[in-house]
Amino acid sequence: MNGMDRVLPIAGASVRASLRGVRLIGLAALGSIPTLVVLAIVAARSPASSVHDAAQLLFVSLTLPIVMTLVTLVLGVAQFRGEIEDDTLAYLTSRSVPRALVAVGKYLGCVAAGCVILLPTAMLPLAVADAAGAGPPSSEATIAIASAVVLGVLAYSAIFLLLGLLSSSALILGLIFGFLWEGLLQLLSGTLPRLTVAYYLHSLVSLETPGGPMSGYTTVFSSGEAVAVLLGVALGMLLMTAAVFRYAETAPHRSSA
Amino acid sequence: MSINPPRYAAGPMDSVGRPQRALAIYLQELRVRAGAGTWFVLALMFGIISLIVVLVSFETPPSQLALSIYFAPFGSPAFPLLILIVTTSVGSGALAEDLGNRSITLYLSRPIHLSDYLAAKGAAVGSYVALASIGPGVVGVIVVAALGVIPGGLAVSAIGAFFAVGFVTTVFFTGLALALSALTNKALYAGVGIFGSTLAAETAARVIGAITGNHDIVYVAPFYDVQAAASGAFQANTNLLTNPLGSALLLAGAGLLLLVVVWVRMTRVEVVGE
Amino acid sequence: MTGVVDAQGVTKRYGEVLGLNGFSASFGAGITGLIGPNGAGKSTLFRLLAGQLRPDAGSLTVLGEPSWSEGTFRRRVGYCPEQPSMYDWMTGEEFVTYLLRVDGYPKSEAKRRAAEAIEIVGLTEAKARRVRVYSKGMRQRIKIAQGIAHKPQLLLLDEPLNGVDPVGRARLIALFAELGSSGHHLIVSSHVLYEVERLTDQIVMISNGRALAQGDLHRIRDLIDARPHTIELTTPDPRGLAKLLSGWEHVVGIEFVGPDRLTVRSRLPDAFYRGLPELVVSQGAEITAVHSSDDNLDAVFRYLSEGIG
Numbered sequence: 001m002n003g004m005d006r007v008l009p010i011a012g013a014s015v016r017a018s019l020r021g022v023r024l025i026g027l028a029a030l031g032s033i034p035t036l037v038v039l040a041i042v043a044a045r046s047p048a049s050s051v052h053d054a055a056q057l058l059f060v061s062l063t064l065p066i067v068m069t070l071v072t073l074v075l076g077v078a079q080f081r082g083e084i085e086d087d088t089l090a091y092l093t094s095r096s097v098p099r100a101l102v103a104v105g106k107y108l109g110c111v112a113a114g115c116v117i118l119l120p121t122a123m124l125p126l127a128v129a130d131a132a133g134a135g136p137p138s139s140e141a142t143i144a145i146a147s148a149v150v151l152g153v154l155a156y157s158a159i160f161l162l163l164g165l166l167s168s169s170a171l172i173l174g175l176i177f178g179f180l181w182e183g184l185l186q187l188l189s190g191t192l193p194r195l196t197v198a199y200y201l202h203s204l205v206s207l208e209t210p211g212g213p214m215s216g217y218t219t220v221f222s223s224g225e226a227v228a229v230l231l232g233v234a235l236g237m238l239l240m241t242a243a244v245f246r247y248a249e250t251a252p253h254r255s256s257a
Numbered sequence: 258m259s260i261n262p263p264r265y266a267a268g269p270m271d272s273v274g275r276p277q278r279a280l281a282i283y284l285q286e287l288r289v290r291a292g293a294g295t296w297f298v299l300a301l302m303f304g305i306i307s308l309i310v311v312l313v314s315f316e317t318p319p320s321q322l323a324l325s326i327y328f329a330p331f332g333s334p335a336f337p338l339l340i341l342i343v344t345t346s347v348g349s350g351a352l353a354e355d356l357g358n359r360s361i362t363l364y365l366s367r368p369i370h371l372s373d374y375l376a377a378k379g380a381a382v383g384s385y386v387a388l389a390s391i392g393p394g395v396v397g398v399i400v401v402a403a404l405g406v407i408p409g410g411l412a413v414s415a416i417g418a419f420f421a422v423g424f425v426t427t428v429f430f431t432g433l434a435l436a437l438s439a440l441t442n443k444a445l446y447a448g449v450g451i452f453g454s455t456l457a458a459e460t461a462a463r464v465i466g467a468i469t470g471n472h473d474i475v476y477v478a479p480f481y482d483v484q485a486a487a488s489g490a491f492q493a494n495t496n497l498l499t500n501p502l503g504s505a506l507l508l509a510g511a512g513l514l515l516l517v518v519v520w521v522r523m524t525r526v527e528v529v530g531e
Numbered sequence: 532m533t534g535v536v537d538a539q540g541v542t543k544r545y546g547e548v549l550g551l552n553g554f555s556a557s558f559g560a561g562i563t564g565l566i567g568p569n570g571a572g573k574s575t576l577f578r579l580l581a582g583q584l585r586p587d588a589g590s591l592t593v594l595g596e597p598s599w600s601e602g603t604f605r606r607r608v609g610y611c612p613e614q615p616s617m618y619d620w621m622t623g624e625e626f627v628t629y630l631l632r633v634d635g636y637p638k639s640e641a642k643r644r645a646a647e648a649i650e651i652v653g654l655t656e657a658k659a660r661r662v663r664v665y666s667k668g669m670r671q672r673i674k675i676a677q678g679i680a681h682k683p684q685l686l687l688l689d690e691p692l693n694g695v696d697p698v699g700r701a702r703l704i705a706l707f708a709e710l711g712s713s714g715h716h717l718i719v720s721s722h723v724l725y726e727v728e729r730l731t732d733q734i735v736m737i738s739n740g741r742a743l744a745q746g747d748l749h750r751i752r753d754l755i756d757a758r759p760h761t762i763e764l765t766t767p768d769p770r771g772l773a774k775l776l777s778g779w780e781h782v783v784g785i786e787f788v789g790p791d792r793l794t795v796r797s798r799l800p801d802a803f804y805r806g807l808p809e810l811v812v813s814q815g816a817e818i819t820a821v822h823s824s825d826d827n828l829d830a831v832f833r834y835l836s837e838g839i840g
Contacts, residue, residue: 022441037464044468050469057464062464067453070453077445087614091630091677096604099601169294172342175341180338
């Protein structure tokens with residue numbers, strides 16, 4: 001019996017729990033916004049090149065900073081916080097499965113669910129632009145966008161997973177992190193923007209798509225370094241989550257005794 | 258063990274009026290929403306926005322002091338994000354939590370009207386949103402006026418303008434928060450909905466406007482409208498494309514429409530327990 | 532101590548509130564009832580045993596292992612929590628199978644064991660339905676199914692009869708008795724004494740986070756009976772009634788508490804209640820109400836608390 005035999009059912013259940021009912025409808029609605037915007041631009045009979053630019057511009061101005069943050073926030077926070085509040089985590093913590101494996105399973109489920117929502121969110125606008133005559137995106141742009149989505153989901157999910165475990169105000173803390181920290185620090189000069197995940201995502205996309213509307217982001221890192229930092233953040237946060245969960249009490253609030 | 262039947266006495270019941278009952282819900286809701294997170298964001302809001310007001314007052318030469326300098330907070334990217342976080346913090350759970358834990362059945366099984374309940378909830382959420390959208394600017398102006406940095410007349414005008422812009426901001430975001438909170442029984446979803454709908458509308462409208470050249474679309478962007486309304490109230494020269502009064506009316510109208518949506522939704526809600 | 536569960540001075544705080552306050556008890560083999568009023572600390576103890584909470588002080592061992600630890604010993608423990616929440620979006624079968632797979636059972640084995648456990652709790656017909664649509668009793672039964680599916684040595688059942696209809700109760704009590712007689716150890720909590728009485732003689736009584744008494748139920752009953760019971764009588768002639776009752780040997784005190792009421796303290800409540808109708812019929816005593824504030828669990832706990840304190 002190896003660890004993956006236990007992790008996979010947890011990950012599978014986590015994907016199913018994440019992508020159902022109202023939550024799925026809400027996340028799908030959120031994810032459809034960039035595509036709807038491109039469709040609106042197509043409907044306004046804009047030139048094909050404008051549609052192409054709009055699709056890529058939306059990725060860096062809407063999909064990455066807003067849709068991705070919100071989708072991973074919902075999915076990440078719900079993994080532990082949702083179960084703590086619903087008082088269902090006891091079913092897992094009372095079994096023989098090591099808690100670290102529970103954390104890994106939930107993380108993998110969260111990442112898988114995030115990718116299911118966000119890869120189409122990122123790719124469909126490009127497909128719509130292509131269908132509208134703007135031509136397919138370059139393979140570099142496609143790879144850069146897909147990589148940014150996966151790496152962003154890996155990093156943000158790990159952060160929000162930890163927040164959900166640590167705090168009952170995870171939503172507010174997540175919003176403060178995702179928008180105030182990530183958004184405002186990016187506007188500052190100097191090295192402060194490097195303290196955001198978004199910096200490395202924008203660096204990656206900008207470096208891999210020179211000359212397009214997604215390029216021009218000022219960065220001092222190479223693509224490889226950006227990928228390494230993002231993977232490091234994801235791994236570091238996951239390890240921290242596993243360590244915290246190992247010693248965390250998981251009752252929802254004061255027990256009814 | 259008791260072998261005598263219970264006796265009940267039906268005496269006259271003293272009952273306070275509807276306003277007092279709604280007030281009780283309002284005060285309770287204020288207490289419930291006054292969490293550490295809410296106060297943290299409010300403190301951040303007062304810190305940042307009041308500081309901007311104080312700084313622009315000091316940095317502007319006395320001869321150039323005018324109402325328009327107080328448009329500055331609305332041009333700051335911190336303002337929309339902080340307003341959204343306050344709205345989410347106080348509004349996302351206002352109805353969703355009552356629906357989720359079924360305490361709404363306890364409320365509505367009492368002799369109160371749904372309208373009283375909703376008015377009290379709306380007033381509580383609105384109080385915090387108003388505190389966030391009006392308070393920091395007003396405090397900043399009072400501070401600089403007290404220090405003698407700006408004349409009293411200018412201070413009064415600035416306070417009036419902050420109230421005007423804050424009012425339409427409050428109506429819109431209170432309506433939005435309650436509408437999304439009424440649609441789900443999880444505060445998390447409502448909170449994400451508040452953020453997602455506002456920022457997605459904002460970004461989408463601006464991108465569509467820029468690409469298609471159709472500038473009317475930016476009326477759909479809530480914070481663009483707040484900025485436009487503020488530019489009118491503070492008589493600031495900006496490059497904003499919408500009519501200030503139109504933007505203000507749109508915000509207030511949309512807010513009221515959302516409150517109607519809340520009412521309609523709540524009259525149809527069914528709470529099913531185990 | 533070498534019990535199935537040993538608690539020594541276990542304290543658990545929730546901020547300023549004490550969930551458990553120096554709880555010490557040893558739960559032996561077979562079925563043990565954990566009896567206590569609501570808020571006594573039963574669920575806190577179960578959450579500690581299930582590894583959900585960490586004791587602030589004292590030692591708590593489950594099958595010889597510290598409760599606040601993870602490991603394979605948890606495979607020998609089944610836990611049925613009190614709260615009704617579950618993964619509502621799963622079917623009953625998926626729910627039990629999922630938890631078995633998390634425990635490390637291969638898929639086919641997990642399915643087989645889940646089906647077996649569901650059969651035992653009598654939910655086979657409803658196993659393909661989502662837990663969301665289950666009644667309260669069905670939810671209790673599926674919770675028990677997940678608790679017994681891996682055939683644990685020790686089964687922790689927190690208020691398992693809550694919300695179950697009478698037929699379901701009888702069925703579950705029979706099931707617990709069967710599990711107990713087949714070598715499983717069960718700790719069953721309840722705030723209803725008679726429920727546990729039907730299951731076992733071994734009980735631990737808990738109140739205000741402390742173990743008040745432990746051992747054979749009949750011995751504890753004797754302990755309780757050794758103290759006078761208080762019975763309140765309503766009558767239009769309290770003094771006349773008092774005169775009649777004062778002749779009874781087991782009546783050790785009479786107090787007038789109102790113009791038409793008196794309280795009587797009797798060392799033998801059974802004899803008192805047996806004699807009361809006779810008093811009305813043969814002596815013509817007029818009694819309009821009898822109320823015993825002692826005839827409930829709270830009063831039992833009060834007696835024991837006073838005895839300890």
